[in-house]
Amino acid sequence: MKYELNKAQIPTHVAIIMDGNGRWATQRGLPRTAGHVEGVANVKHITEVCSNLGVKYLTLYTFSTENWNRPQDEVMAIMNLLVDNMDLSLFMDNNVRFRMIGGVERLPEKVQEVVLDFEEKTAGNTGMTAVVALNYSSRWEITETMKQAVKQAAEGQLKPEDITESYICSHLQTHFMPDPDLLIRTGGELRISNYLLWQCAYSEFYFCDTYWPDFHEEELYQAIATYQQRQRRFGLTEAQVENANKTEN
Numbered sequence: 118m119k120y121e122l123n124k125a126q127i128p129t130h131v132a133i134i135m136d137g138n139g140r141w142a143t144q145r146g147l148p149r150t151a152g153h154v155e156g157v158a159n160v161k162h163i164t165e166v167c168s169n170l171g172v173k174y175l176t177l178y179t180f181s182t183e184n185w186n187r188p189q190d191e192v193m194a195i196m197n198l199l200v201d202n203m204d205l206s207l208f209m210d211n212n213v214r215f216r217m218i219g220g221v222e223r224l225p226e227k228v229q230e231v232v233l234d235f236e237e238k239t240a241g242n243t244g245m246t247a248v249v250a251l252n253y254s255s256r257w258e259i260t261e262t263m264k265q266a267v268k269q270a271a272e273g274q275l276k277p278e279d280i281t282e283s284y285i286c287s288h289l290q291t292h293f294m295p296d297p298d299l300l301i302r303t304g305g306e307l308r309i310s311n312y313l314l315w316q317c318a319y320s321e322f323y324f325c326d327t328y329w330p331d332f333h334e335e336e337l338y339q340a341i342a343t344y345q346q347r348q349r350r351f352g353l354t355e356a357q358v359e360n361a362n363k364t365e366n
């Protein structure tokens with residue numbers, strides 16, 4: 118089935134919780150790591166599709182702070198995949214800027230090197246920004262922001278009235294991009310697992326059962342088509358939003 122998308126209403130920021138790699142593999146009698154290999158292949162595919170659609174920011178939940186507690190061989194396999202299977206040409210060929218959010222210090226040195234290298238080499242790219250959330254969790258991010266604020270306050274550089282929503286936004290890991298318009302979670306679970314809690318205050322959610330390695334172009338189109346049918350009200354009434362749209366057009 119083909120989904121007709123309104124090109125004028127492509128979400129600026131699409132966030133994805135890429136879940137279901139392990140179950141995809143188990144279902145096929147393969148080790149979980151085979152699912153992660155397919156998962157990385159699909160990251161490449163979906164990055165290209167989003168870039169071609171005109172999405173400006175794509176944030177991919179790749180490894181959470183809680184994922185360190187998985188069996189160590191799985192953790193190591195994921196880290197090695199990040200080093201071996203990430204592809205600079207994907208970003209260069211598509212004019213995509215690469216960035217990471219999360220705590221870089223805890224990542225193995227080789228992963229840190231790849232991340233820094235890609236961030237540097239793609240810094241001049243002017244198309245979509247692809248953001249990989251690695252060793253990331255929202256509670257960690259908010260905790261770090263609070264620490265920073267208290268430090269500034271102790272040094273006499275911050276007063277209670279300086280703490281505004283925009284102060285907080287500008288100190289989060291995501292300071293360089295707008296909030297997600299659309300959050301997609303694959304893999305059938307109906308939760309956000311510590312992802313972008315602050316930033317998703319008014320995001321539209323799309324949950325699907327498809328495991329991440331099988332989430333291809335058509336289903337992304339379906340997610341965006343569903344998003345385009347929603348009315349985002351941000352606390353207003355339906356009539357208010359309709360009137361505002363009329364005056365805009």
Ligand code: IPE
Pocket residue numbers: 135136137138139140141179180181184195304
């Ligand atoms: C998502 O897939 C990838 C990571 C969390 C690293 P999972 O590995 O969580 O796959 P399932 O949910 O166990 O199927």
Ligand code: IPE
Pocket residue numbers: 134135136137178179180181184306308310
């Ligand atoms: C969320 O998936 C994290 C990533 C996709 C990187 P999990 O598989 O870790 O989430 P839970 O444990 O099912 O909530």
Ligand code: MG
Pocket residue numbers: 136137138304
């Ligand atoms: Mg999972």
